Amino acid sequence: MKRRIKQFCIICCLLPLLTSCWDADEPNKIRYIYGVGIDYKDGKYEIYAQIVDFINIAKTDQPIQDAIQAEVGRAKGNTVEEAFFELYQSMDLKLFWGHMTYLVFSEEALKEGRANTIINSFLRYREIRYQTWIYATKDSVEDVLLLDPLFNNALTRLKLADPMNSYQQESFIEPIDFRKLVIRLNEPSHEVNIPYIKIDDKWNSNKEKDKLPKFDGIGILTPKDLKGFVTGDKINGLQWMSKETKRGEITVPREDEFVTIVIDNLKIDVEPKIQGEEVKFDIKLNMNALLSGFEGTITEKEVRSFVKKQIKKEVEETYLEGLDIDVDIYRLSEYMYRKDLEAWKKVQKDGKVPLTENSISNLTVDVNKVYSGRKSFRETVE
Structure with a gap:
């Protein structure tokens, strides 16, 4: 009995120490x-x-x-x-x-x-x-x-x-x-x-x-160091080469008007390869397109053509802007590092593979699905 009383007294003495916060800061x-x-x-x-x-x-x-x-x-x-x-x-x-x-x-x-x-x-x-x-x-x-x-x-x-x-x-x-x-x-x-x-x-x-x-x-x-900045329309192509992209848009001229097309469900595939002493990259982009506002009648074929032409143009322009300041703006070196380590080791310098204006040998843009919103590819009000 005395032993239990002694244990109880010890616990009572320790309890204040266990529950106290003497080193905490008040909010x-x-x-x-x-x-x-x-x-x-x-x-x-x-x-x-x-x-x-x-x-x-x-x-x-x-x-x-x-x-x-x-x-x-x-x-x-x-x-x-x-x-x-x-x-x-x-x-x-x-x-x-x-x-x-x-x-x-x-x-x-x-x-x-x-x-x-x-x-x-x-x-x-x-x-x-x-x-x-x-x-x-x-x-x-x-x-x-x-x-x-x-x-x-x-x-x-x-x-x-x-x-x-x-x-x-x-x-x-x-x-x-x-x-x-x-x-x-x-x-x-x-x-x-x-x-x-x-x-x-x-x-x-x-x-x-x-x-x-x-x-x-x-x-x-x-x-x-800081290599520099790429801003405004010159950087438009970067979103089409990012796997994090959720949704974007392109606006293209059509006759005397402009058409805006929303892009989503973007898929990117980059395949590096060695051709002689040069490194080349085949890039395939796949996406969906949504067309909401337009005048007249437009066809699905036209939408696909607009998307392919404009996105290819933006990707190429942004790539060249990166080359102007010696930047691998699409991180193509990392694609090669991931897919062909031995080849990367042979050509890399300070982690980068040599890039030129012709390093992107093939750039393919495919439109998987074309949506016209709630209506068809005809004007809502004719």
Whole structure:
């Protein structure tokens, strides 16, 4: 009996220790990092930290009109770490990094291998997640971090925070996170396409102009440097060579009008082969086409012809844009690496196979199905 009483007393003494949280931080005594911008000026790193207020962000059904959802702090340093420690000196509460959602690089921050240093700094910190989205811009990094979503909605609905939402509807540029960035830099061709964003001011309300981030192309990054940017219509072909593409569109001239065709269910097959001392690639693209608005009567044969001609043109033009800045923009080197490792070893240089204007020997575009929406290929109203 005494033994049981003794055991009970020991358990009672230990219980407070098991249930206590003396080393936990109270949520109301923490600031939360949501977005970060990195610039490089005059030999120093400039960091911009977006701190969010989750109390206001949570109120999305009836948003508070004048509520401040986020503030952006700024600091400088010889290294990224030094800049953040300078920022800590002006913080009133502890910073938590576990909710960091996106990172925006300026053009200068990506040059001369600085991006590799920055990536190492972030990924070595235990609170940073590999699901953090990565972007590049030529606009002011601070201005990008100060953008708000439409209708005074929560920052979590901004395109930078959730790019996959709109990507399902329009797959112009594939979003990329830390995980994919590291994988693609470590594998042939040791180049990665980072979404290039710019501030778009084409939205208006009855109060003022709204500014939103717009995906306008890509920046091509290597472990050592930034190769450059490909933007606007010049990058159109990339979406047709990405297995992540969900849905896209082409607009082609027809007589005195234009026709827009929606493309989905895209399938890509790339077959590398050696011809003499050259590497060639046979590319086959298969897809469905949806035609909604048009004038007059159009045939299924015409739609197939439009799609084949336009997509082939866009793929070839984007490929040549990549060659102009010495970039394997479709990661053709990786296709060879995966399918014929021994051949890749013989021809590769620094992970890349030599590419020329004639490296794509065959480019075949097939349209599997053609849809006309709810009606036939005749006008709804004649």
